[in-house]
Amino acid sequence: MASTKNERTFIMVKPDGVQRGVVGDVIHRFEQRGYKLVALKMLQAPRALLESHYEEHKGKKFYEILLAYIGSGPVVAMVWEGLNAVSVGRKMLGATDPAKSEPGTIRGDFGIVTGRNIVHGSDSETSAQREIALWFKPDEISQWTHTAEQWIYE
Ligand code: IDP
Numbered sequence: 001m002a003s004t005k006n007e008r009t010f011i012m013v014k015p016d017g018v019q020r021g022v023v024g025d026v027i028h029r030f031e032q033r034g035y036k037l038v039a040l041k042m043l044q045a046p047r048a049l050l051e052s053h054y055e056e057h058k059g060k061k062f063y064e065i066l067l068a069y070i071g072s073g074p075v076v077a078m079v080w081e082g083l084n085a086v087s088v089g090r091k092m093l094g095a096t097d098p099a100k101s102e103p104g105t106i107r108g109d110f111g112i113v114t115g116r117n118i119v120h121g122s123d124s125e126t127s128a129q130r131e132i133a134l135w136f137k138p139d140e141i142s143q144w145t146h147t148a149e150q151w152i153y154e
Contacts (some may be wrong), residue, residue, distance in 0.1 A: 003083055003084055004083070004110065005081075005083050007081065007082065007083060007084060007125065008038065008079050008080065008081045008128055008129075008132060009079070009089040009121060009122045009128045010077070010078070010079060010120075010121070010122045010127075010128050010131035010132050010135060011026070011030065011051050011077075011079075011080055011093075011119065011120065011121050011122075012075050012076065012078065012119065012120040012135075013026050013075060013076040013078075013118070013119055014069070014070055014075055014118060014119060014120060015069065015072045015073035015075060016116045016117075016118055017076075017119055018073060018075065018076060019040075020118070022051045022106075022110050023076050025110075026076075026106060026118075026119060026132060027040075027070060027078070029092060029106065030078075030089070030092070033088070033092065034082060035080040035081065035082040035088075035089075035154035036077060036080065036081045036082055036144070036146045037079075037080060037081075038079045038080070038081045038141050038142050038143070038144070039077075039079035039132075039142065040076065040077070040078045040079075041076070041077055041135075041136075041138050041140070042074050042075070042077075043074060043075065043077065044071070044073065044075075045070060045071055045075055047067065047071060047120045049135070050070050050071055050080070051067070053070075053131060053134055053135075054066060054067065054070075060108045062115070063128065065115065066115075069115060070145050077135045077136070079136060079141060082152075083153065085088060085125060085128075086121075086122050086127075086128050088122070090122075090123060091105070092105060092106060093105060093106050093107055093119050093120075093121045094106060094107035094108045095107065095108075096114055096117060097113075097114045097117070098110075098111030098112055098113065098114070098116075098117050099112065099113070100116070106119050106120055107119065108119045117138055136138070
């Protein structure tokens with residue numbers, strides 16, 4: 001699919017990120033970069049939602065640990081919109097293992113181990129569409145015009 005300014009990604013601050021007090025920092029980084037926040041909510045995710053979200057990992061040895069971790073407290077679920085939101089969002093998050101994440105990335109600045117890696121971000125446009133539909137109803141996603149758009153894009 002051609003890149004568009006309407007590309008959306010699903011970003012979630014995990015329970016450790018909420019407890020560590022980095023929700024504001026994660027939001028700030030995406031805002032500062034020029035991305036547009038179009039949906040946000042805090043919730044304690046029910047198991048069924050987490051089973052759907054992490055269906056690709058079902059059967060792996062860390063699956064139950066992962067579901068217990070993400071279900072252990074509230075998360076902050078967000079949709080961010082903008083050019084290359086998925087791929088740039090992943091770069092901003094850093095590697096899955098914070099030890100392999102560059103300083104300057106969210107995981108590289110706030111995390112140490114994979115099992116407490118602070119944030120989730122969609123890994124492809126297909127995943128993003130699937131995850132956004134899982135976590136948000138269509139009417140929970142806002143359409144609005146970024147007044148700075150002409151200063152963010154040529
Ligand atoms: P991603 O979150 O960077 O896309 P995935 O491989 O999709 O990485 O894994 C999903 C999540 O599962 C990771 O973010 C991490 O929280 C957890 N995870 C992945 N591998 C392990 C592991 O080996 N031990 C513990 N948790 C893991």
